[in-house]
Amino acid sequence: MKKRTTLKQLARELDVSISTVSKALKNSPEISQDTIDRVKAFAKLLNYRPNNIALSLKNRKTKTIGIIIPDIVHHFFTKVIKGVEKYANSKGYNVIVGLSNESFSNEVINMEMLANGSIDGFIISMARETMQRQDYQHYTETLNEEIPLVMFDRVVAEIPCDKVIVDDTKGAEIAVNTLINKGATKIAILTTKDYVSVGRLRTKGYLEALKNHGINPIRDLIIKIDDELLYEEDHLDVLEKQVRELLLNHTDVNGIFAVNELYAVVAMKVAKEMGYEIPNDLQVIGFTDGMLSKHATPTLSTISQHGESMGSKAAELLIQRIDERVNDLPKEPTKTVVISTNLIQRGSTK
Amino acid sequence: MKKRTTLKQLARELDVSISTVSKALKNSPEISQDTIDRVKAFAKLLNYRPNNIALSLKNRKTKTIGIIIPDIVHHFFTKVIKGVEKYANSKGYNVIVGLSNESFSNEVINMEMLANGSIDGFIISMARETMQRQDYQHYTETLNEEIPLVMFDRVVAEIPCDKVIVDDTKGAEIAVNTLINKGATKIAILTTKDYVSVGRLRTKGYLEALKNHGINPIRDLIIKIDDELLYEEDHLDVLEKQVRELLLNHTDVNGIFAVNELYAVVAMKVAKEMGYEIPNDLQVIGFTDGMLSKHATPTLSTISQHGESMGSKAAELLIQRIDERVNDLPKEPTKTVVISTNLIQRGSTK
DNA sequence: ATGAAAGCGCTAACAG
DNA sequence: CTGTTAGCGCTTTCAT
Numbered sequence: 088m089k090k091r092t093t094l095k096q097l098a099r100e101l102d103v104s105i106s107t108v109s110k111a112l113k114n115s116p117e118i119s120q121d122t123i124d125r126v127k128a129f130a131k132l133l134n135y136r137p138n139n140i141a142l143s144l145k146n147r148k149t150k151t152i153g154i155i156i157p158d159i160v161h162h163f164f165t166k167v168i169k170g171v172e173k174y175a176n177s178k179g180y181n182v183i184v185g186l187s188n189e190s191f192s193n194e195v196i197n198m199e200m201l202a203n204g205s206i207d208g209f210i211i212s213m214a215r216e217t218m219q220r221q222d223y224q225h226y227t228e229t230l231n232e233e234i235p236l237v238m239f240d241r242v243v244a245e246i247p248c249d250k251v252i253v254d255d256t257k258g259a260e261i262a263v264n265t266l267i268n269k270g271a272t273k274i275a276i277l278t279t280k281d282y283v284s285v286g287r288l289r290t291k292g293y294l295e296a297l298k299n300h301g302i303n304p305i306r307d308l309i310i311k312i313d314d315e316l317l318y319e320e321d322h323l324d325v326l327e328k329q330v331r332e333l334l335l336n337h338t339d340v341n342g343i344f345a346v347n348e349l350y351a352v353v354a355m356k357v358a359k360e361m362g363y364e365i366p367n368d369l370q371v372i373g374f375t376d377g378m379l380s381k382h383a384t385p386t387l388s389t390i391s392q393h394g395e396s397m398g399s400k401a402a403e404l405l406i407q408r409i410d411e412r413v414n415d416l417p418k419e420p421t422k423t424v425v426i427s428t429n430l431i432q433r434g435s436t437k
Numbered sequence: 438m439k440k441r442t443t444l445k446q447l448a449r450e451l452d453v454s455i456s457t458v459s460k461a462l463k464n465s466p467e468i469s470q471d472t473i474d475r476v477k478a479f480a481k482l483l484n485y486r487p488n489n490i491a492l493s494l495k496n497r498k499t500k501t502i503g504i505i506i507p508d509i510v511h512h513f514f515t516k517v518i519k520g521v522e523k524y525a526n527s528k529g530y531n532v533i534v535g536l537s538n539e540s541f542s543n544e545v546i547n548m549e550m551l552a553n554g555s556i557d558g559f560i561i562s563m564a565r566e567t568m569q570r571q572d573y574q575h576y577t578e579t580l581n582e583e584i585p586l587v588m589f590d591r592v593v594a595e596i597p598c599d600k601v602i603v604d605d606t607k608g609a610e611i612a613v614n615t616l617i618n619k620g621a622t623k624i625a626i627l628t629t630k631d632y633v634s635v636g637r638l639r640t641k642g643y644l645e646a647l648k649n650h651g652i653n654p655i656r657d658l659i660i661k662i663d664d665e666l667l668y669e670e671d672h673l674d675v676l677e678k679q680v681r682e683l684l685l686n687h688t689d690v691n692g693i694f695a696v697n698e699l700y701a702v703v704a705m706k707v708a709k710e711m712g713y714e715i716p717n718d719l720q721v722i723g724f725t726d727g728m729l730s731k732h733a734t735p736t737l738s739t740i741s742q743h744g745e746s747m748g749s750k751a752a753e754l755l756i757q758r759i760d761e762r763v764n765d766l767p768k769e770p771t772k773t774v775v776i777s778t779n780l781i782q783r784g785s786t787k
Numbered sequence: 788a789t790g791a792a793a794g795c796g797c798t799a800a801c802a803g
Numbered sequence: 804c805t806g807t808t809a810g811c812g813c814t815t816t817c818a819t
Contacts, residue, residue, distance in 0.1 A: 089582075089583045090497075091554075091582060093795095093796060093797085094796065094797065094798095095796075095797095103805075103806085104805065104806045104807075105796090105797080105798095105806090106797095106798075106799080106805080106806065106807080106808095107804085107805055107806070109797065109798065109799090110798090110799090110805090113798095117804065117805080118804065118805080119804055119805090122804080122805085134578075134582075136549075136552075136553050137553065137796080137797075138494075138553060138554040138795090138796050138797075139553045139554040139555045140490060140493045140494045140499065140554040140555070140795090140796080141494055141554070141795075141796035141797045141798095141811090142796085142797065142798090143490045143811095144488075144490045144491055144494050144795090144796080144797080144811050144812070144813095145796080145797050145798060145810085145811055146797095146798090146811085147440075147811070149490065151533070151555070159515050159518055159519055159522075160512065160515045160516060160519060161515075162510065162728075165509050165510045165511075165515060166510060168509055168534070169509055169510060169536065172509075172534070172535075172536050176546075176547075181533055181535070181550060181551065181555065182533065182534055182535075183501070183531055183532065183533040183534070184518070184522070184532055184533070184534045185522075185531070185532075186519065186522050196526075197526075199486075200531060201531065202486075203486050203487065203488060203489045204441075204488040204489040204490045204491070204812090205489045205490070205501070205531065228484075232439075232441060232484075233439045349732070352732045353732070356732070356734065359734065378512075378728060378729055379728055379729065379732055382699070382702045382703070382706070382729055382733065383732065383733075383734070384706065384709065384733070384734040443811095443812060443813085444812065444813065444814095445812075445813095453789075453790085454789065454790045454791075455790090455791095455812090455813080455814095456789080456790060456791080456792095456813095456814080456815075457788085457789055457790070459813065459814060459815085460789090460814090460815090463814095467788065467789080468788065468789080469788055469789090472788080472789085487812080487813075488811090488812050488813075490811090490812080491795090491811075491812035491813045491814095492812085492813065492814090493795095494795050494796070494797095494811090494812080494813080495794085495795055495812080495813050495814060495815095496795085496813095496814090497795070554796090
């Protein structure tokens with residue numbers, strides 16, 4: 088196996104010491120212009136490029152950050168990665184991606200694999216299974232080892248680290264308020280089981296909006312979907328069935344708020360099949376502004392989550408922490424940044 | 438900044454040498470059971486874990502592979518990453534992601550950044566701009582340095598490396614044949630400019646299918662969209678306009694083949710707005726089986742690209758090459774693996 | 788059974 | 804202006 092050019096080779100062939108070469112390459116004033124030129128010319132000739140790994144070992148930092156997400160086949164996470172990558176690259180960092188696939192053990196394995204020196208810090212959104220188990224040991228361990236960590240979207244209060252979230256409750260409230268203002272009088276919500284933090288919070292926003300308008304919530308209208316593997320296979324059938332039943336049992340439902348765009352799109356599909364006209368008979372608002380929302384029929388009004396902003400904000404916070412750690416600066420208290428949401432009005436509302 | 442436990446520390450505290458500790462930790466027969474036990478116990482106590490970076494430096498391999506894609510906000514690429522990650526993880530590899538964002542310079546920068554020792558090999562799909570320029574120097578350089586490289590989907594013949602592709606031509610042919618068999622007599626194609634290899638090949642398949650059925654191609658029905666930034670912003674307006682014109686000028690078009698799902702979905706939208714009934718008045722088939730296809734109205738018949746299979750196949754080929762290189766095995770000739778496509782029939786065809 | 792030493796590629800303090 | 808040396812964390816050969 089051929090090996091890349093090293094300082095050592097350059098030194099030998101130029102008949103100077105390794106450190107001279109090293110210094111020359113960085114234009115050290117210690118070195119004569121003459122040698123600098125010779126070294127550089129030769130280095131270029133042999134296409135010398137420094138070995139990142141050696142630098143990482145030497146500097147005790149890798150200039151790469153690890154992002155661990157539950158699922159990459161998901162527009163929102165993809166946007167976040169994009170934001171992270173953009174900011175990180177601008178600061179000279181690489182991004183290494185780990186997929187937990189919503190599984191606790193995958194999350195643990197991925198974190199351990201990367202925590203062993205491969206990365207300078209983590210950006211994570213928690214796997215569903217981890218939220219269910221409420222076992223955050225691998226997080227606290229990471230923190231104990233003083234590896235910086237910032238969580239986004241699916242966060243939990245017990246873990247003392249920087250966080251980037253969206254105001255889920257408020258976003259949901261805005262959505263439901265809008266529905267009400269546009270004339271919806273009986274509004275259902277399609278949400279997740281409570282252990283998914285964002286689902287819980289969005290449900291809370293829904294309830295608050297109702298309360299503020301003096302509307303009593305109706306248990307039947309709150310559909311908590313067990314979204315195991317939702318994005319994986321055709322487990323959407325379950326969802327379809329539930330929506331159909333909802334619409335059958337409560338024919339006067341004229342508004343639906345869904346906590347993600349997939350639920351919203353499926354709901355629209357079922358409603359259309361049942362003869363509903365959207366938005367005239369039924370108005371729908373989703374959460375997360377992805378591909379589906381833009382291209383559904385009708386196009387879906389939705390609460391935008393600004394994934395890319397979340398990503399770059401998370402990267403910014405993380406890199407701050409890394410600097411703090413590397414330079415032994417005093418530790419700032421952890422912060423939680425809330426990215427504001429906003430409603431994007433499209434065809435599914437009046 | 439707190440530092441992680443190292444062999445050195447263990448050695449000092451246990452009052453043995455570093456090499457003893459190292460050996461004990463791997464159960465070397467050279468070491469007495471007694472010391473092994475002591476060392477291990479103490480290591481566990483201090484939560485010792487070997488430093489990946491040091492190992493990488495020592496072993497001259499990183500156990501991580503770099504994947505560079507044009508755009509992550511894209512279902513197909515996302516599937517590929519998933520496949521790569523799955524296979525790579527099973528072999529103990531990590532995956533580091535670089536985004537070229539369809540830009541030549543980003544592609545170059547990303548590759549250089551990673552080629553400096555951070556990764557053992559690349560998996561790449563070429564940026565649009567690179568295809569336009571036809572400047573593949575950074576690829577050949579990488580290859581010259583004997584860094585293994587496998588390309589997928591957007592490949593070019595001039596680069597001598599392993600490749601994973603889909604039979605674009607055949608897939609397109611199947612799509613168009615299907616359209617014809619189901620009664621479509623005048624079929625348009627929505628494709629990309631020719632410099633995008635997959636667009637070109639799919640166009641070729643379209644033309645062949647027509648020829649095989651004795652149908653003469655009509656220039657007006659071949660719409661080559663300049664898809665700069667297509668997925669970025671609302672540049673879809675252009676596409677919409679073109680489809681509208683097509684349908685206006687050729688009212689007897691009753692079949693559309695689109696080289697990706699977005700084009701297909703947009704075409705359906707425009708057609709529906711113009712009063713067409715799909716699939717009765719107009720049948721549509723797309724390429725790539727993503728979220729949009731599944732949830733469009735009507736659901737979109739499409740040629741599946743099997744992104745995840747492509748990803749894991751690419752990872753498999755790459756890791757083979759890495760092994761070959763590391764173990765100085767004789768070099769196999771480069772191969773091109775063709776993943777077979779198949780038609781998924783849904784609501785947009787009869 | 789244990790340890791010393793060299794080396795992976797690089798930097799930097801220190802000496803000359 | 805240039806070179807020697809030590810060290811980042813680890814493995815491995817070769818003494819002892």
